[in-house]
Amino acid sequence: MALITLRQLLDHAAENSYGVPAFNINNMEQGLAIMEAAKTTGAPVILQASRGARKYAGDVMLRHMVEALCEMYPDNHVVMHQDHGNNDATCLSAIRHGFTSVMMDGSLEEDMKTPASYEYNVEITRRVTEAAHAVGASVEGELGVLGSLETGEAAAEDGSGAEGKLSHDQLLTDPDQAVEFVLATKCDALAIACGTSHGAYKFTRKPDGDILSMKTIQGIHEKLPNTHLVMHGSSSVPQYLQDLINAHGGHMPQTYGVPVEEIEHGIRMGVRKVNIDTDCRMAMTGQYRRIAQEKPEEFDPRKFNIPAMEELTKLCIDRFERFGTAGQAAKIRPISLDEMAHRYASGALAPRIAAAHAA
Ligand SMILES: O=C(CO)COP(=O)(O)O
Ligand SMILES: O=C[C@H](O)COP(=O)(O)O
Ligand SMILES: [Zn+2]
Ligand SMILES: [Zn+2]
Numbered sequence: 001m002a003l004i005t006l007r008q009l010l011d012h013a014a015e016n017s018y019g020v021p022a023f024n025i026n027n028m029e030q031g032l033a034i035m036e037a038a039k040t041t042g043a044p045v046i047l048q049a050s051r052g053a054r055k056y057a058g059d060v061m062l063r064h065m066v067e068a069l070c071e072m073y074p075d076n077h078v079v080m081h082q083d084h085g086n087n088d089a090t091c092l093s094a095i096r097h098g099f100t101s102v103m104m105d106g107s108l109e110e111d112m113k114t115p116a117s118y119e120y121n122v123e124i125t126r127r128v129t130e131a132a133h134a135v136g137a138s139v140e141g142e143l144g145v146l147g148s149l150e151t152g153e154a155a156a157e158d159g160s161g162a163e164g165k166l167s168h169d170q171l172l173t174d175p176d177q178a179v180e181f182v183l184a185t186k187c188d189a190l191a192i193a194c195g196t197s198h199g200a201y202k203f204t205r206k207p208d209g210d211i212l213s214m215k216t217i218q219g220i221h222e223k224l225p226n227t228h229l230v231m232h233g234s235s236s237v238p239q240y241l242q243d244l245i246n247a248h249g250g251h252m253p254q255t256y257g258v259p260v261e262e263i264e265h266g267i268r269m270g271v272r273k274v275n276i277d278t279d280c281r282m283a284m285t286g287q288y289r290r291i292a293q294e295k296p297e298e299f300d301p302r303k304f305n306i307p308a309m310e311e312l313t314k315l316c317i318d319r320f321e322r323f324g325t326a327g328q329a330a331k332i333r334p335i336s337l338d339e340m341a342h343r344y345a346s347g348a349l350a351p352r353i354a355a356a357h358a359a
Contacts, residue, residue: 014272020046101139
């Protein structure tokens with residue numbers, strides 16, 4: 001059993017200057033395909049389940065699936081993370097079901113549609129962090145609302161996403177407020193907003209600095225050099241997968257994601273966790289469509305799932321290699337949740353703010 005905490009993994013990533021993709025899972029096939037890529041590259045892994053994934057697969061199924069993956073791939077440490085928790089109950093029940101890390105997304109209210117006040121965000125994130133740390137689990141907070149700088153809107157097709165028009169102030173995390181937020185909440189990692197959004201339709205053109213604000217990340221990293229930053233909505237929406245889907249009966253209008261080189265740039269500026277779901281969905285769906293079209297006589301689901309898993313494994317290998325995660329698993333010695341709880345209680349894991357901002 002090689003489950004570790006997000007905090008342990010991201011501390012290691014920061015010390016060794018790499019990033020870790022966090023892949024969303026909902027079923028066994030995704031889990032196996034991601035772990036195969038981790039094994040091939042010797043990478044530690046972050047698996048994350050959304051509220052939708054927990055509803056789809058069930059908490060008991062997810063827990064045993066992750067346990068099984070840990071047993072099948074004993075050399076690849078796994079973080080099991082709640083993606084976009086909307087309240088205390090979501091986060092604490094995840095921990096009860098064996099998740100070693102949770103995201104308390106207080107950038108939105110409990111409905112995951114209404115942008116929340118700063119005060120609400122601080123209070124709920126602080127509360128969840130206190131409870132999670134008491135049992136050694138890690139917490140990711142979010143400051144700033146995900147959404148497009150082109151349209152001022154969040155992705156409509158996703159389960160969580162702000163409704164209505166968002167201002168640039170909401171869409172770009174303020175570095176000074178980020179310092180305040182980390183100090184007040186003691187969260188282990190901070191998701192920031194820089195113009196990315198969930199889903200496939202992030203940008204209408206290859207993004208430049210006007211619509212993907214890497215300088216926001218730089219500004220936050222300058223003030224919070226010791227805080228692990230998280231980029232959501234970080235699928236690259238690769239052209240080859242759009243083409244694969246569209247060549248086999250799909251109809252995805254031309255779109256652009258976050259170029260992998262921009263993520264590599266982010267990793268050099270303190271980004272440690274990179275959330276990727278859409279690319280994984282496209283990889284599998286592309287192959288499902290290809291098999292369905294090329295072999296209309298086929299009805300064995302395994303004949304669809306095997307190429308779909310291979311396509312996903314290929315994508316994950318690429319991200320593990322490009323983010324520097326490859327080869328890192330062997331260097332990590334798991335720290336137990338109890339030991340993490342002890343370290344939090346001792347103050348050893350309290351936020352470290354750069355000297356100029358400590359006053
Ligand atoms: O941020 C994500 C999950 O939290 C996923 O983002 P994508 O839709 O870009 O894959
Ligand atoms: O944050 C969004 C992830 O892509 C999860 O999406 P989901 O809620 O449809 O599972
Ligand atoms: Zn079990
Ligand atoms: Zn997200």
